[in-house]
Amino acid sequence: MDRLNSLLAAETNRRRLLGRMAIGAGAIAAPALAQQMADLHLPGGNDERPLTTAFPGKGSMILQRNRPPLLETPMEVFDRSVFTPNDQFFVRWHWSDIPTSVDVETFRLRVGGMVERPLAISLAQLLRLPRIEYAAVNQCSGNSRGYFQPRVPGAQWGHGAMGNAKWTGVRLKDVLDLARVRAGAVQVRFDALDQPAVPDGPDFEKSLGLDHARDGEVMIAFAMNGEQLPLLNGFPLRLIVPGWYSTYWVKALNAIEVLGAPDENYWMAKAYKIPTAPGADVAPGSKDFPTTPISAMIPRSWMTSLPEGQVIAYEPEIEVGGIAMGGDHGVARVAVSSDGGRSWRQATLGPDEGRYSFRRWDARVPLVRGRNRIAVRCWNSAGVAQPFRPIWNPGGYMRGNVETTTIVAS
Ligand SMILES: Nc1nc2c(c(=O)[nH]1)N[C@H]1C(S)=C(S)[C@@H](COP(=O)(O)O)O[C@H]1N2
Ligand SMILES: [Mo]
Numbered sequence: 001m002d003r004l005n006s007l008l009a010a011e012t013n014r015r016r017l018l019g020r021m022a023i024g025a026g027a028i029a030a031p032a033l034a035q036q037m038a039d040l041h042l043p044g045g046n047d048e049r050p051l052t053t054a055f056p057g058k059g060s061m062i063l064q065r066n067r068p069p070l071l072e073t074p075m076e077v078f079d080r081s082v083f084t085p086n087d088q089f090f091v092r093w094h095w096s097d098i099p100t101s102v103d104v105e106t107f108r109l110r111v112g113g114m115v116e117r118p119l120a121i122s123l124a125q126l127l128r129l130p131r132i133e134y135a136a137v138n139q140c141s142g143n144s145r146g147y148f149q150p151r152v153p154g155a156q157w158g159h160g161a162m163g164n165a166k167w168t169g170v171r172l173k174d175v176l177d178l179a180r181v182r183a184g185a186v187q188v189r190f191d192a193l194d195q196p197a198v199p200d201g202p203d204f205e206k207s208l209g210l211d212h213a214r215d216g217e218v219m220i221a222f223a224m225n226g227e228q229l230p231l232l233n234g235f236p237l238r239l240i241v242p243g244w245y246s247t248y249w250v251k252a253l254n255a256i257e258v259l260g261a262p263d264e265n266y267w268m269a270k271a272y273k274i275p276t277a278p279g280a281d282v283a284p285g286s287k288d289f290p291t292t293p294i295s296a297m298i299p300r301s302w303m304t305s306l307p308e309g310q311v312i313a314y315e316p317e318i319e320v321g322g323i324a325m326g327g328d329h330g331v332a333r334v335a336v337s338s339d340g341g342r343s344w345r346q347a348t349l350g351p352d353e354g355r356y357s358f359r360r361w362d363a364r365v366p367l368v369r370g371r372n373r374i375a376v377r378c379w380n381s382a383g384v385a386q387p388f389r390p391i392w393n394p395g396g397y398m399r400g401n402v403e404t405t406t407i408v409a410s
Pocket of ligand 1: 089090232
């Protein structure tokens with residue numbers, strides 16, 4: 001029997017899970033009252049940003065831009081849990097014309113292009129498909145761009161353009177199978193409710209290779225940390241591409257198109273390209289070099305227990321801690337140095353929440369009086385370790401070197 005029809009026939013009360021959700025356009029346009037400031041310690045100054053609570057569904061966030069909203073998660077949030085709360089999860093949109101309300105009764109996810117059977121799936125139908133759930137880090141390709149030296153244009157993010165959540169949804173594969181992908185298909189393109197704010201602006205769309213799209217892991221998520229997605233994080237549906245940078249994690253997903261030829265749209269062919277050179281690293285100022293679309297993430301780690309520049313009372317040894325991620329593999333090992341990298345201690349790892357999740361680490365390190373440079377380094381389960389030297393590329397993408405935090409013991 002036709003599976004979708006049977007799903008349609010069986011009415012569910014699960015649809016109550018997704019209430020109507022709206023944010024006023026005014027709330028987004030209203031500039032935040034700049035009271036408290038966050039110091040991102042960006043090299044070269046201009047590193048203070050206001051903290052704002054003016055955005056719907058969001059608690060205290062670092063305001064990078066009002067329109068479109070670019071909100072960064074304060075570092076101390078990552079110290080509290082490996083799961084980033086929805087109300088402090090970072091926000092990034094390319095165009096200011098973003099959905100401010102979604103009618104969950106009339107919303108449809110369209111599936112078309114090279115398929116036997118084009119679909120328009122309601123949320124109620126989608127909620128009746130088999131569910132999957134896993135933790136995964138959503139990290140902007142340009143996370144930590146503000147630390148690039150020499151500086152590069154683009155949002156001057158600190159390290160907070162990332163977050164980890166437990167995502168619940170359905171397999172993209174299951175939805176593609178319902179539509180029956182035709183022979184000869186090569187990619188799958190994802191489009192969303194947001195629109196270009198200028199007439200000739202390229203609509204934000206991203207594509208994945210067909211095999212990747214059908215790997216059974218890529219998810220159409222309707223919940224994040226057990227709740228519906230905040231509107232600013234893509235309510236009612238978003239794509240989850242675990243292990244890959246969040247440029248592919250299309251929010252407010254409403255159309256899936258199976259393609260017979262590689263996607264040449266602006267966001268695939270022009271934007272989010274990195275040098276093909278190892279580590280996406282080129283000499284500062286380089287322009288003409290071969291590029292490739294950004295894809296899988298790499299291991300990273302941060303100390304979150306003390307902020308940069310913190311003054312503490314001297315003790316011979318202190319407890320420090322933070323988070324690590326393995327990129328597209330799990331976290332295998334974390335080591336910490338308090339002398340700028342000359343000697344290292346193994347950190348104790350917290351519970352394993354899955355290969356795509358943040359993982360807590362804790363360690364005791366010796367201190368000297370005065371300045372101490374705490375460095376943290378992660379190895380993933382594929383044996384990839386964070387390099388020491390920062391990379392450079394003009395997009396400010398894919399930073400992954402060992403980060404250090406200076407604390408002062410007096
Ligand atoms: N529809 C839509 N999805 C999008 C984007 C966008 O501009 N529009 N930006 C992408 C980029 S570059 C990032 S970093 C993430 C940010 O996800 P978040 O706002 O939920 O943290 O969304 C991705 N998905
Ligand atoms: Mo991004």
